Amino acid sequence: MTTVASPPRRLGATMRRDRWWIQPVFVVTSLTLFGVYTIIHVILNKHYTITAGGAYLESPMFSPDLPKFFGFNTALPWAFLVLWAPLGLRSSCYYYRKSYYRSFFLAPPSCAVAGAARRKYTGETKFPLVLNNSHRIFFYFATIVIGFLWYDAIRGLFYHGSFGFGLGNAIMLINVLCLSAFTFGCNSWRHIIGGKLNCFSCSDTNRTRHRAWQRVSILNGRHMQWAWISMFTVWGTDIYIWLVSSGAFTDPHHVF
Amino acid sequence: MSETLTAGGTRKLQIWRGDLTSGQLVDYELETEPGMVVLDAVLEIQRSQAPDLAVRWNCKAAKCGSCSAEINGKPRLMCKTRLDHLPADEPITVEPMRAFPLIRDLVTDVSWNYRVNEQITPFTPRENLREGVDVLNGDFLIDQSETDRISEFRKCIECFMCQDVCHILRDHRMHNRYYGPRFMMRIASLDMHPLDGVDRLDQIADEGGIGLCNITKCCTEVCPENIHITDNAIIPMKERVVDQRHDPILKILGRTPNKGRSKPPARSATPEL
Numbered sequence: 001m002t003t004v005a006s007p008p009r010r011l012g013a014t015m016r017r018d019r020w021w022i023q024p025v026f027v028v029t030s031l032t033l034f035g036v037y038t039i040i041h042v043i044l045n046k047h048y049t050i051t052a053g054g055a056y057l058e059s060p061m062f063s064p065d066l067p068k069f070f071g072f073n074t075a076l077p078w079a080f081l082v083l084w085a086p087l088g089l090r091s092s093c094y095y096y097r098k099s100y101y102r103s104f105f106l107a108p109p110s111c112a113v114a115g116a117a118r119r120k121y122t123g124e125t126k127f128p129l130v131l132n133n134s135h136r137i138f139f140y141f142a143t144i145v146i147g148f149l150w151y152d153a154i155r156g157l158f159y160h161g162s163f164g165f166g167l168g169n170a171i172m173l174i175n176v177l178c179l180s181a182f183t184f185g186c187n188s189w190r191h192i193i194g195g196k197l198n199c200f201s202c203s204d205t206n207r208t209r210h211r212a213w214q215r216v217s218i219l220n221g222r223h224m225q226w227a228w229i230s231m232f233t234v235w236g237t238d239i240y241i242w243l244v245s246s247g248a249f250t251d252p253h254h255v256f
Numbered sequence: 257m258s259e260t261l262t263a264g265g266t267r268k269l270q271i272w273r274g275d276l277t278s279g280q281l282v283d284y285e286l287e288t289e290p291g292m293v294v295l296d297a298v299l300e301i302q303r304s305q306a307p308d309l310a311v312r313w314n315c316k317a318a319k320c321g322s323c324s325a326e327i328n329g330k331p332r333l334m335c336k337t338r339l340d341h342l343p344a345d346e347p348i349t350v351e352p353m354r355a356f357p358l359i360r361d362l363v364t365d366v367s368w369n370y371r372v373n374e375q376i377t378p379f380t381p382r383e384n385l386r387e388g389v390d391v392l393n394g395d396f397l398i399d400q401s402e403t404d405r406i407s408e409f410r411k412c413i414e415c416f417m418c419q420d421v422c423h424i425l426r427d428h429r430m431h432n433r434y435y436g437p438r439f440m441m442r443i444a445s446l447d448m449h450p451l452d453g454v455d456r457l458d459q460i461a462d463e464g465g466i467g468l469c470n471i472t473k474c475c476t477e478v479c480p481e482n483i484h485i486t487d488n489a490i491i492p493m494k495e496r497v498v499d500q501r502h503d504p505i506l507k508i509l510g511r512t513p514n515k516g517r518s519k520p521p522a523r524s525a526t527p528e529l
Contacts, residue, residue, distance in 0.1 A: 009427070015329030015349055094471050094491050101470045108423040111474035112330055121428040123468035130467070133494075133502040187487070191495035196513065199450035201399035210401050220487065 011106060013114040020110035027103035034235055038087075041238060042079040047245045048238070050168055054160035055251060057152075057168045059241045060175055060234050064148040085141035092135040094187045095227045136188035146183050149176045159255045166253020171240055175233040182226035185219030264290045267339055268347035269297055271309065275360050281349060282306075288339055295323050295334035298350060298362070310361035318480055321415030325362055326351040331417035331478045353420040357529065366416050371527040372435050375463065376442055377520040382453025402450050408488060409445035411481040412438065418475035418485055424468050431529035434465035437475035437485045444489035447496065447514070455517035461497045463526045466490070 014020070041048070041061060048062040058065060062079050090096050101107050108115030124132055153172045157163055183189075194213025200206055219226065244251045267288045270281040284301045295313055302309040314320040316335045323334040328342060328349055342348050356364040381396075418437040424430050435443075443460045446452050460466045471494075475485045483489075499506055499513040506512070 015326065015351065017328055017343065017346065094487075098471050098473050102472055105470075107470060108427060108472065108474075111421050111472070111477050112326065112426075115423055115427055118428075121424065121430065121468070123424070123465075123470050125465075125467035129470075130502075133498045136495075136498065136503065187491045188495060188498075191492060195492050196496065196499060198402075198448055198452075198514075199399075200401040200405075202450070207401075 009114055009117060011114060011116050012109065014110075014112055016110075016112060020113055024103035024106075024109050027099045030231075031100065031103075034231060037235065038083070041242065042077045042083065045075060045077055045079070047242045048079075050241055050244045050251055052244075052250065053253070054162075054255075055156065055164075055166075055168065055253065056158075057156045057172060057241055057244075057251070059238045060149055060152075060172075060179070061238050063145070063152050082145060085138060085145050088138035089135070089142040089183070089186070090227070090231070092132045092138055093223075093227065094135070095224045097132060135186075136192065139183070139186050139188050142183055146176070146180055149179060152176075159253070162255050164253050164255035166251050168240065168244065168251040168253065171233075171237050175230075175237040178226065178230040178233045181219055182223070182230040185216060185221075185223045185226055187220060187223070190216045190220050264288045264292070265344075267297065267344070269301065270347045270349045271298065271301065271306075271362070272349075272351040273306075273309070273361050274358075276358050279358075279361075281351075283347065290340070292339050293335055294325075294327055294332075294337045294339065294342075294348065294350060297339060297348075298334060310359070310363045312363045319413055321413035321480075324353055324415040324417045324420065326353060326420075331420045333415060333417075333480050336480055353416065355420040355422070355425045356416070368431055368527060368529050369414070369416055369419060369436070369438065372439050373442070375435075375523055375526070376439065376446070376459070377454050377456065379446060379449065379452055380454045380518075381451055382517060396451060398450050402448075405488075406445045406448050408483055409441050411483055412441065413481060414438065415480060417478045417480070421474040421478045422469075423472065423474070424465075429529070430465070430468065432526050434468045435460075435463070435526065437469075437490065440464065440466060440469070440493060441483070441485050441489040444493050447493065453517050454520050455514040456520055457496055457500050457514060459520060459523060460493055461501065463523055465526070466494055466497060469494070 038061060048059040049065070050057040061083065064082065066078050066081060067073055102109055106116040107118075107121070124130055153169070153176045156169050156172055157165060190213060193216050194200070194209035197206055197209060200210035243249065265288060266285060269284045269286070271284060273279055273282045284305055286297060286300055286304070288297060295316060298309070298311050299313070302311060311323070313323040313335065315322070318333050318336040321333075324331060325334050326332070326349075327334065327337050331353065334350070339348070350362065352358055352362045352364045356366050356368065359365050416438060419425055422436055424434045425436055440460065443456050443464065446454070447456055469490055471486055471491065473486045476483070476487070479485055496513055
């Protein structure tokens, strides 16, 4: 006699027949690789700018360039002083929360699949996961970093003061566009800009905020896609700059 | 497993038969017609092979929310799941929802949901929002922009599959601590209503247990009405709770949400299953 209709408690128990485990495996693999790569490059603390031929292209993982900005030299991994904001934004992002709760915490690994047994489930009510409620604080700081990345992308278009364009510029512009689409499609921003209002029509300000909320909602509808795309564009941009600045190949560009 | 098309033919079904004490999957085989849905197959089995098979259904049009079940392990409406969308080379399993007590075969007791619903203060008109709109005398005019946002939640057919798939109820059995996605959404529809006069944020945070939700979005995945339960109801309500309880800047500025709304009447504890 099989009593399958009672709640299964063994991890992974399910009557599903599809390959539900592909998504958690993909998430664990990519987030782990991205995290390890980021930590390694930040600790190495070199090969993050392309300066050959009058260019100035800076990796998004090392922006703003604090040692240059404040005039100090250090071998310490200073980039962590900035990275906490965008990484904090991602780790408290509602989409990434879904991803890592499913894939790393196995709570649950997929829909209608039994999760890891826990003595007591507390969700996001206790430390440290209750800190995810500070998502909007990370958003505020991450927007400052986005501002610096736009500055970097535009500054990179000038080679010794003359306008130019190359593969590196294209990569940096695509990266900052994708990062902006991810950051400004944030659920907290959607709430702050207008979602928190109960009456969209009660004043001119509210009507304006309603229109803004509608625009952000469009981006938010693809938040998952922007989260992944922007993570891979940051990763790709950093790899490109690392390769070019270490002399593996030169950045093809044309100065007008 | 890729979904293969079939034009009728012989299909095998494994239907869960039993009650709270014991039960098992029982094999059935039947001739199917093109276009049949799982409910058609189950009712045909009930007619021709197992007249004592218990199954709840009503409209057969995906609008009453009665025929919720777990088909091949996923919560689905039996009347909305076509046989030719399921793999033809293996039996189709049909089981009752797991988050609720079983009555018999495919029928579960979902009355806990109705007891939770009774905990939520219904729509209560607030003081007039602006000149010319006399809410207290029944002048319920609101702008289309506000209707657009909350009308999505009114599509809910109360099939309770979102409750069934939610791991807090399904795996952790925390029915006495968490209202579930359906009622997060009901509170959201009231909280976002411009003419409602009750502040339910404490309720959704305390008795409702919104902090237990870890946003795995399974409720959204299974919703037959394609309501964006997580993105449009639960996350906005989590953000409103952040406004009220966790945002240090709003605390310093003394900006609290739901000003002008009254607290709901005293509530009892979240019902036990």
